[in-house]
Amino acid sequence: MNLASNANAALYASMIVYTLAMLAFTWHLAARAPQVADSKVAERAEVREDVLVGAGAPGTPERRSPYAAAPGFEESRESRQRGNIALMLTYLGTALLVASVLMRGLAVSRPPWGNMFEFATAGAAAVGVAYSVLAKRNNWQWLGVFVVGPILLVQGLALTVLYTEAGELMPALKSYWLAIHVSVAFIAVAFFTIAFAIGIVYLVRLHREEKPPAKPNFMESLPSSAALERTAYTLNMVAFILWTFTLIAGAIWAKQAWGAYWQWDPKEVWTFVIWTVYAAYMHSRATAGVDHRKSMLIALVGFVCVIINFTLVNLVSTFVGMHNYSGVG
Amino acid sequence: MTTETPPRPRKRTQPDPSLPKLSAMGWVRWAWRQLTSMRTALFLLLLLSVAAVPGSIFPQRNIDAGRVADYIAQNPTTSPWLDRLGFFAVYSSPWFSAIYLLLFVSLVGCIVPRTKVHVAALRATPPRAPARLSRLDEHAEVVTDLSQDEALAVAREVLRGKRFRLHSHDSTSLSGESGYLRETGNLVFHLALTGIIVGMAVGHVFGWRGDIILAEGDKFASSAGTYNTISPGPWVDTETLPPFVLGLDRLDVQFNEAPGRGFGMPKEFTAYTTLQREPGAPATKESVSVNHPITVDGADIFLLGNGYTPVITVRDAKGEILYREATPFLPQDGNYRSVGVIKVPSASPKQLGLTGFFLPTAEPTFIHGPASLFPDAKNPEVALSIWEGNLFPGDAPQSVYTLNTDEMKQVTKADGSPALIRLKPGQTYEIPGGRGTVTFDSVKRFAGLSVRTDPGAPISLVSAILATAGLILGLTIKRRRVFVRVRPAGPGAAGVDSPSGDDGRPATVVSIGGLSKDSDAGLAAIVAAVHDRLAERNDRS
Numbered sequence: 050m051n052l053a054s055n056a057n058a059a060l061y062a063s064m065i066v067y068t069l070a071m072l073a074f075t076w077h078l079a080a081r082a083p084q085v086a087d088s089k090v091a092e093r094a095e096v097r098e099d100v101l102v103g104a105g106a107p108g109t110p111e112r113r114s115p116y117a118a119a120p121g122f123e124e125s126r127e128s129r130q131r132g133n134i135a136l137m138l139t140y141l142g143t144a145l146l147v148a149s150v151l152m153r154g155l156a157v158s159r160p161p162w163g164n165m166f167e168f169a170t171a172g173a174a175a176v177g178v179a180y181s182v183l184a185k186r187n188n189w190q191w192l193g194v195f196v197v198g199p200i201l202l203v204q205g206l207a208l209t210v211l212y213t214e215a216g217e218l219m220p221a222l223k224s225y226w227l228a229i230h231v232s233v234a235f236i237a238v239a240f241f242t243i244a245f246a247i248g249i250v251y252l253v254r255l256h257r258e259e260k261p262p263a264k265p266n267f268m269e270s271l272p273s274s275a276a277l278e279r280t281a282y283t284l285n286m287v288a289f290i291l292w293t294f295t296l297i298a299g300a301i302w303a304k305q306a307w308g309a310y311w312q313w314d315p316k317e318v319w320t321f322v323i324w325t326v327y328a329a330y331m332h333s334r335a336t337a338g339v340d341h342r343k344s345m346l347i348a349l350v351g352f353v354c355v356i357i358n359f360t361l362v363n364l365v366s367t368f369v370g371m372h373n374y375s376g377v378g
Numbered sequence: 379m380t381t382e383t384p385p386r387p388r389k390r391t392q393p394d395p396s397l398p399k400l401s402a403m404g405w406v407r408w409a410w411r412q413l414t415s416m417r418t419a420l421f422l423l424l425l426l427s428v429a430a431v432p433g434s435i436f437p438q439r440n441i442d443a444g445r446v447a448d449y450i451a452q453n454p455t456t457s458p459w460l461d462r463l464g465f466f467a468v469y470s471s472p473w474f475s476a477i478y479l480l481l482f483v484s485l486v487g488c489i490v491p492r493t494k495v496h497v498a499a500l501r502a503t504p505p506r507a508p509a510r511l512s513r514l515d516e517h518a519e520v521v522t523d524l525s526q527d528e529a530l531a532v533a534r535e536v537l538r539g540k541r542f543r544l545h546s547h548d549s550t551s552l553s554g555e556s557g558y559l560r561e562t563g564n565l566v567f568h569l570a571l572t573g574i575i576v577g578m579a580v581g582h583v584f585g586w587r588g589d590i591i592l593a594e595g596d597k598f599a600s601s602a603g604t605y606n607t608i609s610p611g612p613w614v615d616t617e618t619l620p621p622f623v624l625g626l627d628r629l630d631v632q633f634n635e636a637p638g639r640g641f642g643m644p645k646e647f648t649a650y651t652t653l654q655r656e657p658g659a660p661a662t663k664e665s666v667s668v669n670h671p672i673t674v675d676g677a678d679i680f681l682l683g684n685g686y687t688p689v690i691t692v693r694d695a696k697g698e699i700l701y702r703e704a705t706p707f708l709p710q711d712g713n714y715r716s717v718g719v720i721k722v723p724s725a726s727p728k729q730l731g732l733t734g735f736f737l738p739t740a741e742p743t744f745i746h747g748p749a750s751l752f753p754d755a756k757n758p759e760v761a762l763s764i765w766e767g768n769l770f771p772g773d774a775p776q777s778v779y780t781l782n783t784d785e786m787k788q789v790t791k792a793d794g795s796p797a798l799i800r801l802k803p804g805q806t807y808e809i810p811g812g813r814g815t816v817t818f819d820s821v822k823r824f825a826g827l828s829v830r831t832d833p834g835a836p837i838s839l840v841s842a843i844l845a846t847a848g849l850i851l852g853l854t855i856k857r858r859r860v861f862v863r864v865r866p867a868g869p870g871a872a873g874v875d876s877p878s879g880d881d882g883r884p885a886t887v888v889s890i891g892g893l894s895k896d897s898d899a900g901l902a903a904i905v906a907a908v909h910d911r912l913a914e915r916n917d918r919s
């Protein structure tokens with residue numbers, strides 16, 4: 050049995066299933082839209098008032114939980130069923146992807162993240178697992194499109210641009226710190242990714258709350274912008290803690306492998322940049338007088354840095370320092 | 379960045395209301411307040427992240443001085459400016475240092491007052507319950523047939539179980555506060571950040587690093603003079619370096635020979651060494667490999683590089699040996715095409731210099747110049763050009779890896795073309811013009827070893843762990859206040875939650891309110907827990 054080729058087969062299979070999941074999520078959103086349109090006509094005035102008063106204003110007679118969906122939206126059975134079908138497909142796709150990563154790991158007898166192809170697939174798997182675990186209990190069916198879409202994109206890039214045959218590790222990577230440092234980084238990135246997706250949705254939702262569009266669509270069925278913002282903050286917070294740990298574990302490993310825990314090699318620089326940008330985000334969110342939209346923009350910039358760290362810094366030669374393991378080229 | 383305005387001085391010397399004047403002290407205080415505000419910290423953090431980026435784009439001297447030199451040569455117009463502005467040494471540039479120093483001044487200026495406030499808060503009792511608890515973030519009300527005191531006792535029990543600090547300001551209310559660890563964690567986090575910087579500074583000042591290239595079979599005794607390069611921190615006494623003696627018995631290097639993308643990639647580097655703590659001390663066998671340094675007297679010995687040292691003998695026309703050494707050639711690419719120099723000052727009538735390449739697996743045709751096809755020594759060859767003249771013009775210090783040809787001329791063959799030596803192990807080349815011979819005897823490997831001490835590293839490590847712990851506390855714990863008020867159920871109070879009190883027993887209305895500083899999904903559960911316990915007691919009675 051050839052594990053490495055089975056790993057690839059599982060990867061292709063997961064892409065097919067994720068594609069179906071993607072379609073099902075879109076179908077689910079399509080079911081939410083007309084319903085909003087119906088409920089909106091009656092409730093428009095009420096919604097406007099709710100927005101104007103704001104979630105935190107004192108004296109609001111009856112405060113609704115910020116975690117509930119938009120006021121006046123009751124999810125239909127059809128929409129719920131479609132959402133659940135999409136979730137089932139996502140679970141399957143994630144299981145296949147995880148199986149692929151595991152088989153690759155067994156094929157090479159080491160943690161399966163030694164080159165860019167493996168980074169990309171393992172990263173996609175981390176996002177898939179994080180979403181699968183959190184989606185049901187948070188009713189995140191509406192988020193599926195925005196998470197599964199990027200996963201598919203990354204898988205496609207991994208197979209076409211980054212593909213590397215299963216092989217051994219360079220000596221500098223042979224350390225149990227590889228397993229610790231990199232796996233925590235993946236989990237952090239998974240949370241950053243979901244927080245990023247919610248952050249984008251938040252900005253759109255906020256805009257539509259401030260300037261209600263003539264024609265409501267599925268956006269109006271989502272939780273309020275305040276609730277989205279809080280969810281994104283919580284996810285970013287978890288990711289930030291994990292990233293802090295990644296940074297420290299990386300420094301400990303660098304000390305062992307290169308003799309100095311911090312040398313400002315490009316990968317270290319970008320890990321640090323990501324950390325400071327998200328630290329600035331946490332700060333700005335805690336600073337009185339900085340509105341949450343601005344804070345969220347900082348978090349989005351932070352995610353752009355995460356992407357740069359995993360792409361340009363690995364691939365472009367000006368960035369290449371000692372972390373030169375891409376296996377591409 | 380901030381909207382704060384300078385404070386007005388308390389005593390105005392001039393009665394001009396339009397132009398408030400600040401004393402020098404007032405300005406200092408104003409500047410200090412600006413510097414230690416959250417907004418400034420935020421701005422400086424963002425600035426720091428932006429300022430760190432150029433160091434990953436432009437080559438940096440501390441990582442690879444050679445690439446900096448190349449870059450400067452390729453970009454003659456922009457690079458002098460970039461150099462002047464510190465873009466090739468970003469992390470020691472004045473502007474980068476200014477940002478992080480300001481940030482840390484701001485940090486300290488922030489921690490001190492916050493610690494005072496927090497210590498006071500730790501001693502204070504929870505505040506009096508507001509009159510109308512229904513206005514708080516979370517609120518619940520329940521009617522019970524417990525007495526007022528009993529109801530408060532139940533609430534007290536529930537909240538104590540949830541680790542609230544409790545206080546009753548009067549007989550009909552209860553105030554509770556929890557989550558003091560949030561601010562403690564936050565302060566620990568910020569304080570530990572300064573600890574990391576202190577550790578880095580200590581390492582910079584008291585740490586040192588020495589690099590040495592050691593060929594198989596060679597030995598070296600650590601002292602300030604024996605390293606190829608040594609960079610001690612400003613307060614290091616180089617007379618007190620650990621005096622260990624290290625011999626390299628064998629270097630085990632393996633490369634991937636399977637065809638495909640990984641062809642020629644390194645698989646394994648291990649140096650087998652003999653170590654003595656000091657000259658004459660008993661020797662122990664130690665192996666050093668990547669990720670596995672050895673430690674002697676607080677100094678760590680790392681294996682950071684490897685390469686080849688061809689053993690080359692130069693004889694004069696009479697056959698006298700002028701030079702015989704294992705000379706390190708430094709690898710330039712993944713296939714270890716290596717460059718090196720052999721300087722023979724004792725040659726006469728003119729000094730001789732050989733410079734060129736060592737190729738572990740030589741590409742035989744040299745169609746694209748000297749090239750190596752594989753990093754292992756499968757088909758070793760040296761290719762050298764020969765120079766004669768003055769090796770050390772002006773007696774200026776020079777690197778052992780470069781040949782200064784300012785006062786040298788290339789040796790040519792009879793037909794005027796440059797003489798080029800190409801030798802495999804065991805072969806000898808006769809230099810034209812009866813200048814003697816060059817023999818390539820054999821090839822050995824060398825290990826690039828780096829000896830480092832960083833006394834600040836433990837400080838930084840402990841601080842980093844504390845920072846993480848503080849961060850987790852500071853972010854996950856919520857600062858909460860819960861208040862409970864009781865009042866007798868009057869007319870109209872019935873039906874609020876539980877329709878009891880009808881049977882003539884005294885009924886009490888319990889109102890519970892919760893308040894949190896930040897988004898806090900758990901607050902409702904606490905208010906609900908108090909409510910449910912009271913309701914439950916009600917059912918049982």
Ligand code: HEM
Pocket residue numbers: 327328331332335336414415416417419423481482484485486488489563564567568571848849851852853
């Ligand atoms: C090296 C620079 C700094 C970094 C990396 C940093 C990072 C952070 C982070 C990640 C948080 C959120 C974590 C938590 O709440 O425990 C935070 C909170 C906070 N920081 Fe900083 N900080 C820095 C400097 C400063 C400075 C200079 C000040 C003072 C002006 C400051 C004041 C605060 C305050 C008051 C909070 C609490 C916000 C709250 O949760 O209510 N920080 N900081």
